[in-house]
Amino acid sequence: MTAITVRDLSRSYGGFEAVRRVSFEVARGEIFALLGRNGAGKTTTLELLAGFQRPDAGQVRVLGLDPVKDRRAVRRSTGIMLQEAGFFPDLTVNQTAESWRAFVPSARPAFEALELAGLLQKAAVKVRQLSGGEKRRLDLALALLGRPKVLFLDEPTTGMDPEGRRATWEVVRSLADEGTAILLTTHYLDEAQQLARSVAIMDKGEIVTTGGMAEILAAGTGRVIFEALPGIDPSSLPLPVRVEGGRWVCSADDPDLAAQTLLGWAAAQGVRLRGLEVRTASLEELFLEVGTDA
Numbered sequence: 581m582t583a584i585t586v587r588d589l590s591r592s593y594g595g596f597e598a599v600r601r602v603s604f605e606v607a608r609g610e611i612f613a614l615l616g617r618n619g620a621g622k623t624t625t626l627e628l629l630a631g632f633q634r635p636d637a638g639q640v641r642v643l644g645l646d647p648v649k650d651r652r653a654v655r656r657s658t659g660i661m662l663q664e665a666g667f668f669p670d671l672t673v674n675q676t677a678e679s680w681r682a683f684v685p686s687a688r689p690a691f692e693a694l695e696l697a698g699l700l701q702k703a704a705v706k707v708r709q710l711s712g713g714e715k716r717r718l719d720l721a722l723a724l725l726g727r728p729k730v731l732f733l734d735e736p737t738t739g740m741d742p743e744g745r746r747a748t749w750e751v752v753r754s755l756a757d758e759g760t761a762i763l764l765t766t767h768y769l770d771e772a773q774q775l776a777r778s779v780a781i782m783d784k785g786e787i788v789t790t791g792g793m794a795e796i797l798a799a800g801t802g803r804v805i806f807e808a809l810p811g812i813d814p815s816s817l818p819l820p821v822r823v824e825g826g827r828w829v830c831s832a833d834d835p836d837l838a839a840q841t842l843l844g845w846a847a848a849q850g851v852r853l854r855g856l857e858v859r860t861a862s863l864e865e866l867f868l869e870v871g872t873d874a
């Protein structure tokens with residue numbers, strides 16, 4: 581069942597189109613990653629979906645509702661973790677969660693949300709004493725108070741250490757397993773690759789690549805990389821290679837096969853391919869191929 585539908589969504593600031601004809605869908609239980617470099621329009625899209633901003637054109641439906649017109653109903657079923665939360669620094673973690681509960685209909689107990697976000701042991705600590713990563717966990721705890729059916733996460737693990745990120749991924753995965761639709765933005769491509777079933781890459785307000793993660797990666801190109809071969813002309817190799825500093829790089833749809841071909845050639849020539857690396861397509865490479873003129 582579809583939880584989020586976005587059709588031809590556009591939003592301008594003055595004459596500047598921050599979001600341009602964006603369309604995608606997120607099903608219940610799906611994790612959808614919205615990627616793009618700074619200023620691509622990710623946060624604006626999220627704010628339009630959350631009903632914080634009104635679209636200039638296009639349509640948004642969250643659980644079948646219009647987030648602007650049906651804001652209260654939408655807010656009841658959604659959890660939102662934006663980039664900058666305004667906390668009161670002198671409240672403790674628990675006091676912060678308790679005071680937020682007052683605004684959330686049928687909220688779960690504060691300790692439960694803190695436990696889910698891995699912050700229960702900091703319940704008595706003042707917010708001003710939390711690390712950056714712990715503040716993100718508090719954001720997450722607050723977003724989970726209302727047992728949301730739809731969760732918007734804007735760069736949820738920024739500032740977290742590797743352990744905190746992994747713990748957060750586990751929480752996000754288990755929420756999706758329970759049926760929560762999750763839309764996340766992130767600058768960590770490994771995070772998107774680890775978590776998301778579907779992905780959209782935005783560039784200058786538009787979606788330039790979208791689809792299932794597995795399909796997108798399968799369609800991408802891999803690479804074979806090795807140290808430059810002294811005294812050999814790169815154009816004499818059986819496959820095209822480009823020179824990147826002291827390394828030669830061969831792009832290929834099937835990098836394993838390309839590596840075999842190159843190794844066979846090297847053996848026949850009596851040379852060794854030093855520092856050989858075979859890389860399958862990654863989200864990072866796909867991302868770097870998009871909008872390289874920025």
Ligand SMILES: Nc1ncnc2c1ncn2[C@@H]1O[C@H](COP(=O)(O)OP(=O)(O)OP(=O)(O)O)[C@@H](O)[C@H]1O
Pocket residue numbers: 593598616617618619620621622623624625
């Ligand atoms: N209220 C506003 N008024 C004018 N311009 C804005 C406003 N909000 C965002 N923009 C501009 O719209 C563009 C998209 O911004 P947005 O915050 O959506 O990007 P983003 O993809 O989330 O970037 P980041 O990765 O840096 O968070 C940017 O160029 C930004 O400067």
